[in-house]
Amino acid sequence: MVAITAPNPMEQIPLMRCPKANAGQQGSAIPCVDLSAPGAAAAVAAACRSVGFFRAINHGVPACVTDALEARAMAFFALPTQVKLDMSGAARPLGYGSKNIGSNGDVGWLEYLLLSLSSNTVKIASLPPPLRTALEDYTAAVREVGGRVLELIAEGLGLDDRGLLRAMVVGREGSDELVRVNHYPPCTLPAPGDCGVTGFGEHTDPQIISLLRSNCTAGLQIKLRDGRWAPVPPDPESFFVNVGDSLQVLTNGRFRSVKHRVVAPEGAQSRLSVIYFGGPAPAQRIAPLPQVMRDGEQSLYREFTWGEYKSAAYKTRLADHRLGPFELRGNRPPPSEQPAATASGADPQRCLHQQQQHLYQCHHLHAAAAAAAGGSGVLAEQPS
Numbered sequence: 380m381v382a383i384t385a386p387n388p389m390e391q392i393p394l395m396r397c398p399k400a401n402a403g404q405q406g407s408a409i410p411c412v413d414l415s416a417p418g419a420a421a422a423v424a425a426a427c428r429s430v431g432f433f434r435a436i437n438h439g440v441p442a443c444v445t446d447a448l449e450a451r452a453m454a455f456f457a458l459p460t461q462v463k464l465d466m467s468g469a470a471r472p473l474g475y476g477s478k479n480i481g482s483n484g485d486v487g488w489l490e491y492l493l494l495s496l497s498s499n500t501v502k503i504a505s506l507p508p509p510l511r512t513a514l515e516d517y518t519a520a521v522r523e524v525g526g527r528v529l530e531l532i533a534e535g536l537g538l539d540d541r542g543l544l545r546a547m548v549v550g551r552e553g554s555d556e557l558v559r560v561n562h563y564p565p566c567t568l569p570a571p572g573d574c575g576v577t578g579f580g581e582h583t584d585p586q587i588i589s590l591l592r593s594n595c596t597a598g599l600q601i602k603l604r605d606g607r608w609a610p611v612p613p614d615p616e617s618f619f620v621n622v623g624d625s626l627q628v629l630t631n632g633r634f635r636s637v638k639h640r641v642v643a644p645e646g647a648q649s650r651l652s653v654i655y656f657g658g659p660a661p662a663q664r665i666a667p668l669p670q671v672m673r674d675g676e677q678s679l680y681r682e683f684t685w686g687e688y689k690s691a692a693y694k695t696r697l698a699d700h701r702l703g704p705f706e707l708r709g710n711r712p713p714p715s716e717q718p719a720a721t722a723s724g725a726d727p728q729r730c731l732h733q734q735q736q737h738l739y740q741c742h743h744l745h746a747a748a749a750a751a752a753g754g755s756g757v758l759a760e761q762p763s
């Protein structure tokens with residue numbers, strides 16, 4: 380008789396073979412922008428051009444709003460898996476998920492809630508009232524910060540209409556705003572030396588911008604232009620802003636959608652992060668803004684709508700180069716510009732190869748993973 384065993388999802392989590400981060404001094408690579416300072420627009424634009432990522436301070440969101448959501452979210456994740464599933468539904472892609480990210484085989488050492496802010500979804504409404512209230516307060520506040528950052532971006536780009544980008548996302552009827560709450564429990568897998576276990580694999584965010592706030596537990600890393608990974612020291616009082624693929628296209632590659640990933644925590648503390656993803660309405664045309672283009676400059680991308688991009692993106696794996704199929708490789712930017720498309724334009728096959736290189740083939744670790752998955756903690760339970 381042949382015994383057929385279901386594949387253990389923990390065994391599919393790639394253990395990163397690269398150092399946990401390899402870009403020198405902590406935090407030095409991360410620009411910091413004071414959103415209330417007079418030069419904020421220029422500083423935001425400089426950060427989006429050079430790194431595609433920055434830490435925003437003086438954003439105006441009271442600590443009681445972020446702290447309340449953190450506490451309510453931790454209480455939610457402490458509930459039994461079945462209760463969490465009953466309250467939010469299994470992620471498809473919205474709802475409660477554990478280990479599986481998206482629907483194309485990506486896995487990570489985390490559980491999460493993925494919610495849409497559009498009024499016609501039932502997901503937030505069915506959450507426990509204290510968590511729902513905390514989420515509503517938080518999302519109202521983070522939308523304001525997102526709107527302010529989009530205004531600063533428009534100003535930094537020299538657009539006449541400072542409200543153009545904000546109006547695509549914040550408060551636009553039918554816009555596609557998501558909130559994701561990620562919980563990374565301390566990782567029980569032994570990882571050798573300077574390696575870590577993947578919490579959330581490397582990727583870019585498809586939307587226009589993302590705003591992240593986390594608790595004090597480290598793990599987030601961003602990929603710098605030179606290919607090194609820089610740790611992002613956690614700072615619960617700041618928001619971390621990253622440029623999404625759509626903003627890269629709107630600026631014809633001047634702003635860069637930054638690759639980022641999360642290494643699962645090893646100590647005693649969980650990482651809890653909340654990310655707001657600002658996407659436009661499905662019918663929104665995503666193409667370089669005429670005002671950012673120089674005379675004779677060609678678009679680096681074929682035209683598409685957010686709806687088209689999102690449905691294509693959600694068929695990809697996390698690490699894929701999602702803009703690849705939309706690039707017009709024959710078109711070149713003016714020599715003075717160095718847009719991201721030419722710097723990082725790997726094809727999907729190359730990305731797959733890089734992913735495979737990250738797979739750390741180590742059988743005793745797989746055995747330990749299987750034991751951990753069967754033995755303890757919330758991640759041991761596999762949602763249906």
Ligand SMILES: C=C1C[C@]23C[C@@]1(O)CC[C@H]2[C@@]12CC[C@H](O)[C@@](C)(C(=O)O1)[C@H]2[C@@H]3C(=O)O
Pocket residue numbers: 472480481482483485493557559582583584585586656692693694695696697
């Ligand atoms: C593997 C996937 C998960 C994701 C959809 C995708 O097919 C590729 C993009 C992923 C991503 C990354 C940023 C956000 O966390 C997210 C919600 C998004 O919009 O794109 C996730 C998607 C997801 O978790 O469903």
Ligand SMILES: O=C(O)CCC(=O)C(=O)O
Pocket residue numbers: 559561579584591593599639640641652654
């Ligand atoms: O949880 C984090 O810190 C980052 C997660 C992330 O990049 C995402 O959810 O898209």
Ligand SMILES: [Fe+2]
Pocket residue numbers: 582583584639
């Ligand atoms: Fe992300």
